[in-house]
Amino acid sequence: AYTHNNYPAAITLLKKALIKSPTYTDVRAFLGRIYTFSDQIDSAQMAYDMVLKQEPNHLDAINGLYDLY
Numbered sequence: 001a002y003t004h005n006n007y008p009a010a011i012t013l014l015k016k017a018l019i020k021s022p023t024y025t026d027v028r029a030f031l032g033r034i035y036t037f038s039d040q041i042d043s044a045q046m047a048y049d050m051v052l053k054q055e056p057n058h059l060d061a062i063n064g065l066y067d068l069y
Contacts, residue, residue, distance in 0.1 A: 007038040025051045029060040036068050044068050 014031040018024065032047035045068065051061035 007034050010034050011038070023054060025055050025058055026060065029058060029064060032061065032064045032068075036064060041068065 035044035048061045
């Protein structure tokens with residue numbers, strides 16, 4: 001995702017990973033990051049909110065929200 005700026009492909013892969021492991025918060029937080037880089041603000045917000053609902057102190061999601069806003 002970072003090297004080639006191929007965010008759509010990264011989003012697709014991350015969504016596939018979440019189908020197999022929907023509670024994998026690290027993957028969902030990374031998806032939030034990719035949405036942020038893709039200027040998909042609403043989707044990023046939802047991803048971070050889902051992570052923080054499961055793990056209120058998830059540092060990557062908290063930092064992602066900070067960067068989002």
